[in-house]
Amino acid sequence: MPKLWNETIEEHRRAVRDAVLDATAALAERHGPRAVTMSRIAAETGIGRATLYKYFPDVEAVLRAWHERQVSTHLARLGGLRDGPGSAAERLEAVLESYAAIQRRRGGHGDVGALLHRGEHVDRAHRHLADLVGGLLAEAAAEGDVRSDVPAAELAAYCLHALEAAGGLPSGAAVRRLVAVVLDGVRP
Amino acid sequence: MPKLWNETIEEHRRAVRDAVLDATAALAERHGPRAVTMSRIAAETGIGRATLYKYFPDVEAVLRAWHERQVSTHLARLGGLRDGPGSAAERLEAVLESYAAIQRRRGGHGDVGALLHRGEHVDRAHRHLADLVGGLLAEAAAEGDVRSDVPAAELAAYCLHALEAAGGLPSGAAVRRLVAVVLDGVRP
Incomplete structure (x- = not known):
């Protein structure tokens, strides 16, 4: 049975969120939490800045x-x-x-x-x-x-x-x- | 020998400052530091609010x-x-x-x-x-x-x-x- 559309969306959102937090963890680990910025997260994940801001209002x-x-x-x-x-x-x-x-x-x-x-x-x-x-x-x-x-x-x-x-x-x-x-x- | 004018001024300032801090201590002791306000300090010390603000910019x-x-x-x-x-x-x-x-x-x-x-x-x-x-x-x-x-x-x-x-x-x-x-x- 195919997944419901809502479930697919929900899974995608969770995957994006996880990718953002993984990138944040990697950046914080390497340079400390102070060095984490929206631009760096975008660069690290390959997620566009506009999309990133749809998930999180700020760093x-x-x-x-x-x-x-x-x-x-x-x-x-x-x-x-x-x-x-x-x-x-x-x-x-x-x-x-x-x-x-x-x-x-x-x-x-x-x-x-x-x-x-x-x-x-x-x-x-x-x-x-x-x-x-x-x-x-x-x-x-x-x-x-x-x-x-x-x-x-x-x-x-x-x-x-x-x-x-x-x-x-x-x-x-x-x-x-x-x-x-x-x-x-x-x-x- | 009479005190120099500057010394008298300095002593007065210190006395006012000490009175403000003593009142703050008493208010903080009785009601907690959150309850300390400029009005309450003025009331407690008898120092006018205008004078108080000359010594401290804010609470x-x-x-x-x-x-x-x-x-x-x-x-x-x-x-x-x-x-x-x-x-x-x-x-x-x-x-x-x-x-x-x-x-x-x-x-x-x-x-x-x-x-x-x-x-x-x-x-x-x-x-x-x-x-x-x-x-x-x-x-x-x-x-x-x-x-x-x-x-x-x-x-x-x-x-x-x-x-x-x-x-x-x-x-x-x-x-x-x-x-x-x-x-x-x-x-x-």
């Missing part, structure tokens, strides 16, 4: 959409690690390491990173993340691998704030040391 | 000046604790407790707090604070009370980021628990 809207997709991808990855194999303590360590690496990359984005890192979708993601980490901490506490004298929600806030320090660290080794220090804080 | 300038004074006061207090009696570990604990209490009050300021908390004077204060805490950590490490497997500067970044979690905590008891967890992370 800020593109960056916002790109950032929302980034945040969702990160949350999905962290969710995958939480649901992976191993004890709660092992999965907690994997989640915190991955989050620290995300924070470190974000630190390099400077002002634009800080600018994007506001707004409703980020608040929602933070709450989701706090629940995810808090859940693992409670599980690990029940298994005796995490201190039980401090509520899991408070320990989660501690972990997530402390790991933001990764944004200013000079090396991957320093990030691993930071994760070790943070984990020492939650041990029984 | 944002007043809030900025008030915030700069707040930050200086906090740094002076933390510096006093660093230079106080006791071992480096004890003085470190006093500094971190005081900083956590400052963060907790700041958390209540919401958007305006976040807005004020940008700018050159805050960056300078952060560097100053990182040096202050890093110095204490290095001293405490030399005395065997703090781990020496992680550079003091990295531990300082960890402490200061982790304590920002105090901004969202519901009670003084929770803040004390947070400080205890952070300190457990830096122990040998």
Whole structure:
């Protein structure tokens, strides 16, 4: 059965949108989010500028959409690690390491990173993340691998704030040391 | 010997400025920084609105000046604790407790707090604070009370980021628990 016309249109729109966000990701990766412009996206995707402006009113809207997709991808990855194999303590360590690496990359984005890192979708993601980490901490506490004298929600806030320090660290080794220090804080 | 005219003028200006900032502090304390307006400052100080506008172009300038004074006061207090009696570990604990209490009050300021908390004077204060805490950590490490497997500067970044979690905590008891967890992370 042939697809409905509306479905084809919808698929095409999604493909254009994805191509724009992929190009934005590539440009941001290479030159930082500040260097992303509508002209560069047009050149990178081969989509005409006029078409591009039909999808996004300005480069800020593109960056916002790109950032929302980034945040969702990160949350999905962290969710995958939480649901992976191993004890709660092992999965907690994997989640915190991955989050620290995300924070470190974000630190390099400077002002634009800080600018994007506001707004409703980020608040929602933070709450989701706090629940995810808090859940693992409670599980690990029940298994005796995490201190039980401090509520899991408070320990989660501690972990997530402390790991933001990764944004200013000079090396991957320093990030691993930071994760070790943070984990020492939650041990029984 | 009578004071020079210029000195008298200068003293008067400083007194007006201080009165404006004291009123701002009182209003911000009572109702939050968002509720501070030029009219309210005028009413609180008894200074005419016309005079007020000669000192500060708008309420944002007043809030900025008030915030700069707040930050200086906090740094002076933390510096006093660093230079106080006791071992480096004890003085470190006093500094971190005081900083956590400052963060907790700041958390209540919401958007305006976040807005004020940008700018050159805050960056300078952060560097100053990182040096202050890093110095204490290095001293405490030399005395065997703090781990020496992680550079003091990295531990300082960890402490200061982790304590920002105090901004969202519901009670003084929770803040004390947070400080205890952070300190457990830096122990040998």
